[in-house]
Amino acid sequence: MTARTVRGAVGAILAAALITGLAACSDPAGGAAAGAGAGDTAVVGIATEPDSLSPLLGYGKDGNSKIFDGLLTHDADMTLQPALAAALPEVSPDGLTYTYALRQDVQFSDGEPFSAEDVVFTYRTILDPGTNNASKTELDAIASVEARGKDTVVFTLKYPYAPFAERTVLPIAPEHVAGRQDVNSGDFTTHPVGTGPYLLTGWSKGEKLGFAANPRYWGGEPAVKKFTMAVIKDDDVRVTRLRSGELDAAVLPPNLAEGFRSDPARTTYAAKTFDYRNVTLPTGNPVTGDVAVRRALDTAVDRGAMVDKLLEGAGKPAYGPVPTGSPWFTAGTERPHDLAAARQILDAAGWKAGGDGIRAKDGVRASFPLWYTAGDKIRQDHALAFASDARKAGIEVTTQAGTWEVIEPRMKSDAVLAGGGSPADPDFDQYQLLTSSLAGDGFNNMAHYDNPAVDRALTDARRSGDPAARKAAYDTVQRELVKDPGYVFLTHIDHLYVVNDRWEGLTTQVEPHDHGLGSGPWWNVERWKPKQK
Template identity: 45%
Template sequence: MINRRTLMTTSLATLTLLGAGCSAPGRTGGEDPGSMLLADGYEPDSLNPLLGYARTGAAKFYDGLMAFDGNGTLLPALAAEPPRSTPDAKSWTVRLRRDVTFHDGTPFDADDVVATYRAAIDPAYASTISSDYAMLAGVTAIDAHTVRFDLNMSYAPWPAKMVLGIVPGEKLADPAPLTDSELNTQPVGTGPYRLVEWRQGEQMIWEGNPDHWGGAPDIDTITVVFATDDNTRAQRVKAGEFDGTVLPPLLSERLGVDGYRTVHHRTADHRSITLPSRHPITGDPAIRTALNHAANREGMIRGLLGGHGKPAHTPIPESMGHYHEPTARFDFDPERARRILDEAGWRPASDGIRHRDGRRARFTLMYFADDSLRKQLARAFASDAANVGVEVHLAGVDRTAAAERIGTDAIVLGDGNPLDPDLQMYSTLHSSAIGTGTYNNPARYRNAEVDAALDGGRQAIDEAERARFYKRAQQAYVADPGLVYLAFTDHSYVMRTDVWSGYEPVVEPHTHGTTWGPWWNVEDWTPKR
């Protein structure tokens, strides 16, 4: 489908080389096809891109220089054309669109780009995404419609960093921590929608931007209601209250509502179990390797995801094509897991739980209490671990408690970005990421061979050479695992099908919900009647 975002389709490789069941009541959200009513299980803490809002794109209030088309391709957005790099990929020049305005009517130009990216790396702003841009040495306005990014190393995937939402430079004039920025609750961007209401804990209302450079959206009003409980959202969709929502796979399949469709999107979003290296049990290489062979990944996918997912052994999914190393895997082999533990001196006691040197093979595994899938995965993993003599104590926690304990207790982790393997692996496994963010390398994993391969992959310019580095990183990782990767989970949604046209499947990052899912390109949807 050709739409506003396919004006200049350019793959990332090319950029690098350039330098149904029972019936439901009528739609109570209103029959006007110019409005849409959605339900989301997650409410953002902030709407400031410099504090992590929509860091993988699909920010309805903002545009980046580049945008994701949903299938691994980057397109120019606020950029007028694909960025051009020097041969060493250390300097990138971007020409900007003209005649673009922010929601407050002020013009967009190079100074806004400079201000946004400088705020991302200037410690005075305390941006939570600063570690994502550690390779950025500086950004300069060449003229009103051209910017140049200078990097401190060769970095081929830099265009994937250009999805960052651009904010007006005037909003960043005061170099102070962004925790009190008005952008946190009153976003001002150039995006296809602007925020007109946010009743925190209840709902948001988006209004179409009539002056958007890509044209005004046909769906002019979108209301997003926040309801954390999966079953509540499902029942309210079944009652016809919402035009769509995100649901766990099995629940979405069971819903069955006339006029609605269940869709499952492929993702780079993995669920994994962190194994903190400083913990006396999970820090033992034998325990780590044994648990990887004990985990019944296929069984979890069949039983908990209804088959809507793929086994994960490393962070790189098959969907990343030539970056994926198929031999980097752990066979499901509980007997092998037991032998590994036996050889390492972990002997089963009368209750079946292993001990060594007077220490019981036991650790705590946290999961977010409001996430039903993570809870189910935690239970399944604990059962598999017990089968080989390792006791896992489960703890449902809120996000604040998880952040405080993440370096010492294991957690069911979710993460993923399909744009580039560097974005998929580096912050989770490279030792330099330790301490740069709550969920950056939360297991405190250190492996010199993995580090070297990841460094090589992000700096290599030749695509084949990059692939070799990432395959090497995966092979080195499975020889010395620091987590138990379980599955790449499909994201499941229920959406109304009788009112609008424009739905296109998408390969999603970890982030999902109403800004992604079927509605990632909702600004391009049109009424059927």
Template identity: 45%
Template sequence: MRAIRMMTVGLAVLLTTVGCAAPTGVGGDGGTARDGRSIVIAAGSEQESLNPILGYAPDGASKIFDGLVARDAGLDLVPALAQTLPTASPDGLTWTATLRDGVRFSDGTALTAQDVVFTYSSVIDPKVDSTIASSFDALESVTSPDPRTVVFGLKYPYAPFAQRLTLGVVPAKAFEGQDVNTAPFNTAPIGTGPYRVVEWRKGDRLVLEANPEYWGPAPQVTSATFVFVTDDNARAQRMAAGEFDATALPPKLAKAYEGREGYQVVQSESADYRGLGIPSDLPLTSDPAVRRAINLGINRQAMIDTVLAGAGKPAATPISPYLAEWYDPAATFTYGPDEAGRVLDAAGWVRGPDGARSKDGVRARLPVLYPGTDSLRKELALATASDIAKLGIDAPVEGTTFEVMLARQKETAAIWGGGDPYDPDTATYTLLHSRYIGQDGYVNMTHYRNATVDAALDRGRSSLDPATRKAAYDEFQEAYVADPGWAFLVFLDHTYVMRTGWSGMQEQVEPHDHGLLHGPWWNLEKWAPSPA
């Protein structure tokens, strides 16, 4: 299931007409000779901060920082800054980690347990604007009985806590007398990772070079430049012009590269979903039957065949097939527009002479928003709205920004993305538990509430018994498909276009966050130049 399929690819005439020239020295066709020691990658998004405390790279692969643990190609946890994997007490309330000896930050200062204490204590500090604080709800205290030992105290047993320890560790000394939210560190970080930041031009590029203080083997790819290009078509055009060595592209744009010597398309399976978040507070969609009808009326396989060019799998819940231990293949929605119509009729939303549905004088209407620079989400939004419109529900589509999507989350549906292949708790809890209704940010954006779902999610995260956890997530999936809060559409296969010239890439099922962090270059520090 974790195969990466590589194909020789090339470029359509449309893309070769672009007149951009590659900047000197970045490895493009217009630059200096390429030796494989540097790479230029176009990323579709840019971080607001490079501080792990504020939310940078919480799932690892940050290039700049290390967590106590990391993940190998098979997503198994392996020691990183910790000498061995952290261990839990029998009651699950205490986790202990022993630090690796001799680790230094990129400025030469030694890593100590106090740095770990500062990092995690800051994440849960209410004065710190951490975007990942909700992921550490279980954490109550962090202490260091000696310079190499860290002890985490939890409020309740939290089975996947070790998965949270991929977060990068920062040097406490760098924040002395500083406000974490505004510290210079946030744009000029100091880490223990294989690379260090030498330049960050916001809105343009991030330049990394090999960290001479790195505790692991020295990277053979000594320079990595990430250029930020949010528009999919612009990335494709600039890749065609020779500006980049690699980039993520929607599948249909990547296909335009078939036949060009010296390039390859890498297709990586992922737990990254795209879904229609359906507001639970509208007169139309406050009824679970209506939300179920919308799910039944969406042709997911058609989206995969056309929009994704076959590169994906249908989704029904945020638990992906790559969480095989937890995934319930029976938790699905079979495409059935006729059945969807009957459900809507029974719910009182009946068609009028013009085919439009209404109830008690209220017309059935559900606007669908998507981020305007994302061509894939645009196509998914149009396909989803078209299917919903066939049910008799007016579904106008609008391209906008994530900020507007959040501001209008009570009144409109929107195409969101997320998901990870690490644990069902990290994929579901903050997204669907009712405790997050009304909180800021990307948590329970639809204001979904279901007592059975809440109870199952609580039981799944707090039990240390695998059988109990399995039963809890089976119950969650059964309850959720009976009362859905979203129309999860597809799990994407991430597609990338890359020059040849490097060895050492390893296949890995990817999370939602990819391009800058995760991607074929998740283990860039282990790559080596090879003949093109």
């Protein structure tokens, strides 16, 4: 299996290393990346970077960081394991109390001891209404968090929340640093201090993040002493820099990764994922706001062709946020490609074809824009394929590329080629994606989807400790998405990584949508060892 990261990324305290070790990576002319090829140095190419490195603002909430640790972490099989906790939590019979005993041998990277008060500070701060954390609804079940001495933390829940332990992979911030500054704009957001295997040595936004091994790490100092993540949004540029030797590894789309298959010096790693690509269908748009149009588009798309031609088989058709191979998937909600059925839906709803083949109803032309992020070949290819399929049904989709700064203000009215997915629990992805209470809240519920039956089912599922009741609720959600799709789900995508064949210990996990800092074969870079020649 392939993997997602579990350790964190800490605190900006070795500025000298940035100057000596990372300067070459930022060379716009393409000079050699910092230490690429050295046995104790790794430079990897990623496509995105976070807005902040503070876990109080959402960074690493799924455990995917290098500077921080959570109470728990995931192993290669995505099984929860102790991290800052000394053991898995003790859970009360009613499912309302989780008690964590903490390690007593942990220091933050600045030498200060870690304690239960840091855990309490982290969770209380995230839940504070003044904290700008868009994911705080994921912690809605918490009624209180209390320290019992320095080495025990007790969470009391409002209701039995089955996946609560999964939420405690969230990184822990130091109260003695983050608690002395503004949570939303303080220095900690870019100069973090944590307990993880690496220290942040520098962050040049839009270019790279540099890390150095943490000599105080409770799990032992990593063998990879310097680790650089080069932020390269354009897929083709990432390939060029990998071939030139500037990068030791990179995440690549399937068609570009294919060019390295026969390279004897590099290995391609494929990670199974919950990562989907979908098209948002804003309910405020006069075209996509019509349920008939949404149903027709959901039926007109040829998902199988997208997997075969765009992903070269590295993925599977998507009919919702849950992959078909998951035990949470609802059998019978697959939608076969049926162009004739799509046309019939539109005919019955009064969308009539004009002379150019594009339909119209009550003076409204069946036409809308579809945005995708510039430089992302997978999204571009999906957008173009979706537009082609829509055209065959009589709907005009005009594809446009832009940055998120350009796209975000348009999300309420324009369609977006978006993505998401979390393997840990269906609540983590579906609630924020579909609940009407979060419509328009940043990147939550981008389509402004509003379905009362879905709202009820999502609430029932997250408030139940009964696996059968939760499965029934998520079955309801998936069936409602067939009748009233707020999104057209296209594919679930395998993540492909090409890595120089110089280390031992590389594995992957089942990955979420996010496959930058926390995912990829470097999820456990702190355990890599140079290959013996």
